Structure formats: C-alpha cells, structure tokens
Amino acid sequence: MDIKRTKKIDRARGLVKTKQYLFKCPICSGQMFIDDHKSLACHNNHSFDFSKKGYLNLLTAANSPSYSRELFAARHQVCLAGFYDPLIDKLIEIINAHFPDNKAVLDAGCGEGSHIYDIYRKTQEKSDNVFAGADISKDSINIAASNNADIIWCVADLAKLPFLDKTFDIVLNILSPANYSEFQRILHDEGRIIKVVPGPQYLRELRGIIYQGEKTVDYSNREVVKYFRHKLNLVDTYDIQYEFAVHDELWPHLIKMTPLIWGSSEEKLIDILNTKVPQITVDLMILTGMKKLLD
Ligand SMILES: C[S@@+](CC[C@H](N)C(=O)[O-])C[C@H]1O[C@@H](n2cnc3c(N)ncnc32)[C@H](O)[C@@H]1O
Numbered sequence: 001m002d003i004k005r006t007k008k009i010d011r012a013r014g015l016v017k018t019k020q021y022l023f024k025c026p027i028c029s030g031q032m033f034i035d036d037h038k039s040l041a042c043h044n045n046h047s048f049d050f051s052k053k054g055y056l057n058l059l060t061a062a063n064s065p066s067y068s069r070e071l072f073a074a075r076h077q078v079c080l081a082g083f084y085d086p087l088i089d090k091l092i093e094i095i096n097a098h099f100p101d102n103k104a105v106l107d108a109g110c111g112e113g114s115h116i117y118d119i120y121r122k123t124q125e126k127s128d129n130v131f132a133g134a135d136i137s138k139d140s141i142n143i144a145a146s147n148n149a150d151i152i153w154c155v156a157d158l159a160k161l162p163f164l165d166k167t168f169d170i171v172l173n174i175l176s177p178a179n180y181s182e183f184q185r186i187l188h189d190e191g192r193i194i195k196v197v198p199g200p201q202y203l204r205e206l207r208g209i210i211y212q213g214e215k216t217v218d219y220s221n222r223e224v225v226k227y228f229r230h231k232l233n234l235v236d237t238y239d240i241q242y243e244f245a246v247h248d249e250l251w252p253h254l255i256k257m258t259p260l261i262w263g264s265s266e267e268k269l270i271d272i273l274n275t276k277v278p279q280i281t282v283d284l285m286i287l288t289g290m291k292k293l294l295d
C-alpha cells in the first residue's frame with residue numbers, strides 16, 4: 001500500500017471535516033458533512049468520495065475541458081520559477097488589507113493551484129482561515145492536489161459552485177472565466193471579488209513570435225473590465241507590470257502554458273522553441289469589486 005497516498009486522502013478528509021459547513025450538495029443543494037464512510041454527503045444520501053490525491057470531484061455532469069494536462073504541467077513549472085510572484089505579493093497585500101485576521105478565500109478557476117497555495121503559504125497561518133481551489137478540469141486539480149496539501153481542492157464548475165450562500169470573504173478569479181452571480185451568492189456581504197485580467201502588453205514577446213505580424217500583438221481588456229463594472233461595484237484597480245528574465249529551461253514551459261500556440265504546426269512549434277527571448281513582459285490588471293446588493 002502507498003502510505004503517502006493514504007496519508008494524503010486522510011489529511012484532506014480531516015481538513016474538509018473542519019470546514020464541512022461550507023459545502024452545498026451539488027445535486028439537492030442540501031448541507032453536507034463527512035459521513036461514516038468518510039465521504040462528503042448530504043442528508044439525501046448524495047455522496048462524493050475523496051480521490052486518492054485528496055480532492056473532491058463535485059461535478060454532476062461530464063464535461064470536456066479545453067485545457068490539456070500538458071498545459072497545466074507547464075503552468076506549474078512557470079509558477080514554480082516565480083513568474084507570478086509580484087502578482088501574488090500584491091494579492092496578499094490586498095487580501096490582508098481587507099481581512100487582516102481570519103479569512104475564507106476561494107480561487108475560482110484555480111488551474112494547477114499554485115496561486116492559492118502560494119497565498120496560503122505566504123499568509124500568516126490562522127486555524128480559522130480557509131483556502132480552497134475549484135476548477136472544472138480534473139487534470140488541473142490532480143496536479144494541484146499532488147503538489148500541495150492544506151488547501152481544499154474541488155473539481156467543480158464555477159457556474160454552479162458547491163458552496164453555501166455567504167461562505168467566503170474573497171473570491172479570486174485569476175486569468176479565468178467568471179460567473180459573477182455565482183461569486184456574489186457565495187460571498188459575504190462585505191466580501192471582495194478579486195479578478196486578474198491580462199493587460200495589453202501581457203506576454204507580448206510571445207505573441208510577437210507566435211503571430212509574426214499575422215495578428216495584432218496587443219490585447220484589449222476593455223470589454224472584460226466593462227462587464228465587471230456592470231455586474232459588481234468596482235472598488236479598485238491595480239496595474240502590475242514587470243519583465244521576467246527567462247532561463248533556457250523555462251522557455252519550453254512558457255510556450256506551452258498558454259493556448260497561444262494552439263493551431264501551430266509541428267514545424268512552427270520547433271521554430272518557436274528555437275526563438276528564445278531573454279525576457280518576457282508581465283502586464284496584469286487586478287480588479288477588486290463588491291457585491292451589488294439588491295436591497
Ligand atoms: C488560463 S487558465 C488559468 C488558471 C489559473 N487561474 C492560473 O492563473 O494559472 C483558465 C482556467 O479556468 C478553468 N475554467 C474554465 N471554465 C471553467 C468553469 N466553468 N469552471 C471552473 N473552471 C473553469 C480552466 O480549466 C483553467 O484551469
């Protein structure tokens with residue numbers, strides 16, 4: 001028997017048991033608890049097992065996620081290299097400014113999990129803190145749970161989150177699709193939604209190499225920001241811009257971590273792999289918003 005695996009699943013069960021009050025049954029919307037079989041269940045006997053890695057799959061319908069395991073594995077290497085560190089530090093500053101003591105944080109669309117794990121790791125540990133990550137891709141949550149314990153990991157659709165109303169202080173949504181109605185439902189009235197979107201120069205060197213003049217290199221986030229303002233009360237925006245020095249070993253991972261190369265031929269991919277650049281521009285915008293309360 002693989003002792004390490006057994007430990008992981010038990011650790012995850014223990015963690016979820018202390019936070020079971022967060023969960024809503026994805027089938028009947030009832031409250032959930034860890035039952036005698038050590039599964040997460042509701043009073044209508046809808047039951048969800050923990051995977052060996054320690055995550056919960058709370059999807060009720062099959063889906064075919066658009067991102068590959070390879071993309072998440074590449075993203076993981078890029079995160080480990082510190083590519084997003086200045087962003088993470090700013091997010092921690094914002095989170096701590098609003099919630100200096102205990103906080104419940106969900107990363108909705110967390111991918112391979114490094115962002116929420118880094119926030120957890122760098123945030124002073126408090127026993128009542130909650131850190132959770134949800135993503136529709138089983139491959140991504142598998143990587144997340146393999147690498148990082150101490151976070152509640154769920155395979156779930158952000159359009160139908162398996163959490164009760166008003167359970168989180170912060171919903172993070174980093175470079176991922178959003179569902180603002182659902183985010184507002186699970187957020188406390190004083191909570192914050194923190195969304196990260198690419199700025200116009202994000203990965204511009206990579207775009208330049210891949211598109212080679214076929215398309216415009218700049219990206220516009222105007223519509224995304226407009227929609228955020230329409231759905232939420234926009235509180236603040238922050239621009240994060242820096243250059244990241246790229247080591248040779250990181251280059252293939254950087255190329256494979258985004259959908260930008262999708263559609264490129266094998267030949268073009270080899271070309272891109274051979275066209276290394278010394279540094280890559282990171283240009284991100286953080287939007288913070290509060291609920292639009294109806295009454
Ligand atoms: C570009 S990746 C970003 C992942 C991560 N936030 C990061 O910055 O590395 C977009 C993520 O959104 C997830 N996603 C897309 N649609 C989703 C949905 N309906 N529910 C949950 N996650 C979703 C994808 O599986 C993917 O992990």
Ligand SMILES: [Zn+2]
Pocket residue numbers: 025026027028029030042043044045046
């Ligand atoms: Zn149920």
